[in-house]
Amino acid sequence: MRTQQPDDERNPIEDEKYDITDPFRYFRVGEENIGTQDLVNSELLSVLPGQHYSLNGKTLRLEFESNNEVQGSISISLQVDASPGCGGIVWPAGQILSSYLIKRGSELLQGRRVVELGSGTGLVGLIAAKLGAGRVWITDQAPLLDIMQQNLSLNSLQRNCIAAELDWGTSVPASLPLPDVILAADCVYFEPAFPLLVQTLDALATERTQIFFCYKKRVRTADKRFFGILRKKFTWQEVTDDPNRNMYNRENITLIKLSKVV
Numbered sequence: 001m002r003t004q005q006p007d008d009e010r011n012p013i014e015d016e017k018y019d020i021t022d023p024f025r026y027f028r029v030g031e032e033n034i035g036t037q038d039l040v041n042s043e044l045l046s047v048l049p050g051q052h053y054s055l056n057g058k059t060l061r062l063e064f065e066s067n068n069e070v071q072g073s074i075s076i077s078l079q080v081d082a083s084p085g086c087g088g089i090v091w092p093a094g095q096i097l098s099s100y101l102i103k104r105g106s107e108l109l110q111g112r113r114v115v116e117l118g119s120g121t122g123l124v125g126l127i128a129a130k131l132g133a134g135r136v137w138i139t140d141q142a143p144l145l146d147i148m149q150q151n152l153s154l155n156s157l158q159r160n161c162i163a164a165e166l167d168w169g170t171s172v173p174a175s176l177p178l179p180d181v182i183l184a185a186d187c188v189y190f191e192p193a194f195p196l197l198v199q200t201l202d203a204l205a206t207e208r209t210q211i212f213f214c215y216k217k218r219v220r221t222a223d224k225r226f227f228g229i230l231r232k233k234f235t236w237q238e239v240t241d242d243p244n245r246n247m248y249n250r251e252n253i254t255l256i257k258l259s260k261v262v
């Protein structure tokens with residue numbers, strides 16, 4: 001297995017060649033990559049604020065602290081399974097976006113229609129459902145449907161959450177209405193998918209849609225290309241009201257809010 005080199009030793013041309021042949025290489029922390037457990041010895045753990053986890057078999061239980069006394073802490077149980085691809089485990093960007101939503105409290109999402117793109121285990125969307133969103137669609141490619149479905153049942157969120165297949169760049173299913181809020185975590189890593197992701201964001205968003213987008217900068221020209229494509233349809237600004245921002249920025253993870261250009 002090829003491991004990631006320190007940024008200053010990396011050759012961007014080689015980097016991009018490997019991006020095509022092995023798009024998941026940035027994500028592998030160890031051979032037994034089944035969730036947060038792999039991050040125990042990693043600095044990344046320090047960017048996962050206000051939460052505790054335990055792993056029992058392949059069920060990960062995450063407990064997020066909230067600063068809202070009425071809400072108390074929010075816990076979520078997730079089946080994690082690396083076999084359907086990188087989405088079967090939980091990524092720091094997803095945990096950071098979840099922590100942010102919890103900090104914002106239910107006001108942002110109460111009664112809203114929410115779509116999460118590239119949900120993987122469904123974590124971020126399930127948190128939105130727990131925070132009182134009117135209806136949440138957790139979406140991903142077909143191989144992730146089972147794990148998303150299991151996780152929404154595991155958390156008894158069938159009342160206001162639906163798992164749906166949504167492959168970026170394909171037509172949005174008719175059952176999926178235009179959302180008030182779009183959520184996406186760690187969806188920028190595979191260059192051929194960049195225009196497809198932007199196409200789907202464009203198909204789902206209006207100028208009123210609130211879009212929270214948490215991503216890890218991987219210091220390569222491909223990231224710049226993504227933002228080059230994105231800027232044709234969206235503007236963005238960094239979310240600055242997250243007290244944990246400096247902590248995860250140091251790990252090159254950034255939370256931005258996108259707005260559709262009219």
Ligand SMILES: C[S@@+](CC[C@H](N)C(=O)[O-])C[C@H]1O[C@@H](n2cnc3c(N)ncnc32)[C@H](O)[C@@H]1O
Pocket residue numbers: 085086087088089090091092093094095117118119120121123139140141144166167168184185186187193196
């Ligand atoms: C790194 S994982 C992030 C998963 C989750 N958001 C998290 O933060 O834990 C990227 C996710 O994007 C999904 N994805 C990649 N390409 C996609 C595409 N063309 N259409 C839909 N989802 C896609 C993957 O299946 C995976 O679940």
